[in-house]
Each structure stands twice: as C-alpha cells, then as structure tokens.
Amino acid sequence: MCRVEDAVLSLLQGCNSMQRLHKIHAHAVIHGLDLRPAVTAKLLSFCATSSAGDLSYALVLFSRLPIPATPHWNSLIRGFAVSPSPSFSISLYNSMFCSADCRPDAATFSFLLKACGRAATAEKSREVHGTIFRSGFASNLIVSTNLSRAYSDNGFVKDARKVFDEMPERDIVAWNSIIACYCRVGMHEEAIKVYRKMSAVGFGLDEFTVVGLLSSCAHLGALELGVWVHKLAVKNGFLKKNVFVGNALVDMYAKCGNLQQARQVFDQMPKRDIFTWNSMLFGLSMYGCGQEAITLFDQMLMAGIQPNDVSFLGLLMGCNHQGLADEGVKHFHLMSSKFAIQPDAKHYCCVVDMLGRAGRLEEAIKFVKTSPFLFDSVLWRAMLSACKIHKNVEFGELVMENLIKMSAYNAGDCCLLAGIYASIGDSNGVSKMRKMVKEQGMKTTPGWSCIELNGEVRKFVVDDNSHPEIEEIHDKIKEMIRRATSLGFAPEIEEWMENGVGIHSEMLAIAFGLMRTPEGMRLRITKNLRICKDCHLLTKLVSHAFGREIVVRDRMRFHQFESGSCSCKDYW
C-alpha cells in the first residue's frame, strides 16, 4: 500500500462533511486511488451512513464500482434502512442476492432486518428468516436479535418471542430487546414477567432494562416495583449518566400517583431534554394542575428548550383538566403563530374537549366544522362525550348522525349516546342503542382496573367472576353501596348493581383493596377507560365512609378522592 493511499484513508477517517469528502475524493482521483477497495469502502460508508453524508451521492459512487463487494452493499443497505425509504434497502439486497460476485454476511442481515421492520413488510421478514436459517446465521446473536425486532416492528409479537426463545444463547441486549418489544405493544405484565425470568437466570440490569421496566410500571401503576427499580438505578449510578433513566422515572412517578416524587426527580436531574420537560408537563396536566403546567412551559422556554407537538398536547390537556378554556385556546393559536408547529388531530381534539366540557357546545361544534380534521371521527367522538356531560340529546343525536354518515361509529359511541338517553330517562333511546350494538356485532373495549398489593399487580375486568375471592368482593361492594346510600348515593343508572352484573372493574379493585389493606391505607387504582359518573360518586362517598384516600388514574387523568370529594372538583 502506498503512502498516498494511507494519507487518503486517514483523511477519510476524520472527514465530517460532504464538502470535505469531495475534496478528498478529488485528491484520490488525481492519484489514481479512487477505485482502491479500501478507499471506495470508506467513501461509501461515510456518504451512506454518516448523519452528514448524502445517500444519493453514495449511489453515484456505488454505480462507478466495477464489482461491488459485500461491505459496499452493506453500507448502502445500512444507510437506506434508516432513511425515509427503507424499502430501497430491500431492493438493494435483492440485487445483491442475485449478484454472482459476493454473498450477504451477518452485517447484511442485520441492516436488512432493520429495513424490514421500518418498511413494515412481514412477508419479507419471514422470507429473510428462512434465508438466515438456511445460511446458518440464525446462531448469530446479533442477527437473531435483529430478526426478533423485525417481527416485533411488524406487529408479530409471538414470532418475535419465538425467535428469542430459540436463540442458542442470550445476552443482556437480547433480553432488553424482547422486554422493549412487550413495552411497545402495551403487554406490560409480560414485560415484567420476562424481567423476572431474566433475573432468575442470573442477569442483572442496565440502563435499557431499567427504562423498559419503568415504562411498564408507569402503564400498570406499579409504584412499589417502580420504587425498587429507582433504588437500583441510583445504586448503579444510571441516573447520573443517562437522561433516559431520569425521564422514565419522572413519568413513572407521575403515572403512579406520586407527583411530588416526580417533581423531585425532575428537579434533581443533572441534564434535561425535551422528554424530561414533556413528561413533567403531562404529569402536572394529569393531576389537573393546568396553571402549574403553564408555568413549567414558560420555564422550559427560558431553559432554551424548543417545545414540540407533544409539549403542546400536555399543556392543552392541563388547561382542559383545570377548565382553563381561554388559556388553552390562546396557546392552541400560539402553536402555529409563534412556534411554527402545525396542530394535529389530537390538539384539535383537546380543544373540542376543552370547549365542550366547559359547556361551550355551539362553539365546539363550530370549531370542529371549521377544522382541517372535519372528517376525523375522533373530533366528533370528543364532541359526543361533551354532549354526554351536559346531557344534550339534540347535539348528541346530531353528532351520532355525522358519525354514521362517515361510517365511523363504534360501540363506544353507541354507549355514549345510550348514556345521554339514560341520563334524561329515555329508556327507548337506551334500548335503541343497545340493539344497534348487538345487531351489528360491534365490540366494546373491555374495561379493566389494576391494584398493586405487596408489589404484585392484580387486574380486574368488568363482570369477571373468576377470582377466587369473588364472593367476598361482592359482599364488600354491597357494604360500600349500603354505606354510600346512607350518605345520599343515588346512581344515574341503577341496574348495574343487581347480582354483581355490570359492576365496573374499579369497584372490584377498590373492594379488593379495602379487604386486603390495613385500615386507613391509601388505595391506588389504575384503569384503562374513563371513570363513569356513578363510580365517581360512589368512590367519593366510599372515601368518606371508609376513611380512605383513594387515587384512581383513568385514561385521561388522576382523581384523588378524600373525605367525600375529588381533586378534579367533579370536572372531568
């Protein structure tokens, strides 16, 4: 190898811009070195994979190679896999596979699988799986971790797990990867189960494990487990060196009912990024602290962090939950005018909810009709739930007509309208809606509630009588209703307490909590749907009658029940 080639290679090593690369390239051409394998590989690798690179120029370089070798193909496949057009990686691989001059190696498959995941091509993933199996790369740990990830990205969780289970050996990355897979699809109990298994076979945890676990704790409301993970994170120094860990902790504490602790972690973090601020914003908004959310938002600006669409969603939700409709609308307009962020359907939805909940129904409808998301059912759905809160049949029926016209109505919508009919005593309306759900075979989302006792999460599903303690639970619910009734409990919909049928899952969880925890202990419930009006009222009265603080996290926010009232001030 000549000295000039050495020099060119070392220049390429330190290259950090395309401008620089062009100069080095010209230099190589002058000395007749531009087709040396080592030089072309380096040139290509920079253009295709560096953030300062240029994929189209990589293609130009590649086309000039008389016989591209495996590393050349790999660079391109790698570059396109993370580009906006990952499917081009697959085309490249197909050409490479047909070429007689080189064979794919382990790295090829790693990059290709990344592309398969991002391009959402389950069929290709399966085909590649076969190729990997036949060519003996299945025993490669990195390749099979990538394969598992590709299945997971395509929504095939079971296949992802199968690949994981069939690995001849697993390292911590493989374990973290499958845990993350369960987190992404919302199978948080499974994620924790896998961690316990990982731990049982002798693995410790690192930052990635911690982040996955905390995310699962957050979703399940598993505070005790979360606190345990927090301690381990501190002990290992993860918090100091890794911003992800702090972010996940802020989120976990906020979602598990401990806003003060979330704030404390937030305040003590050595470095904060956009996720940190957003997690805290959402934390405040979930507790109905809209005013504090606005303050935090201003502090975020002063700290020099540019807010993004998620920041505004948190802020708007905060305004919404505290009934700060005018503040909310003001910030909604600031989004595009001052921050150049286009509001998406979720932001519009939040404003509809905000206006509707505040009783400004006409304004809300007008807002929907003049929005770019006029044909998005989500906005109409938010409108429908505002009609339910304000028992407005007229608007409710109008909104339902719209949803039907758009063929976008679902069982939840029918339940909402049925609820409106029920609240004004129109039993014909109620049965009309029930018939509609039944005849059209629409599926409702089953409600569930979790309660954590001694580090173990118990899950209750509506009408689920399979629990061994079910009789005791029903007795407790009867007692709750009896004691609440003497405090004036009068439900809007009465039939649900007959014979244990139609009892919402949070009542099962609260009854269970009352049975199994010492007198006076705070109960924390996490549920997937919004709490209904009757359950809200009953929980208020139970908190008084049993002298318990009860914290319920529903789909939207926290309700802290104490001495007969709720932190949401009945505004939710």
Place this chain on the structure above:
DNA sequence: ATAGGGTTAG
C-alpha cells in the same frame, strides 16, 4: 470490514 436494546403523546 461494517452489526443488536431504551423514555413522553395516541
């Protein structure tokens, strides 16, 4: 001559 894992919202 190169490879695999993580956080907020919905």
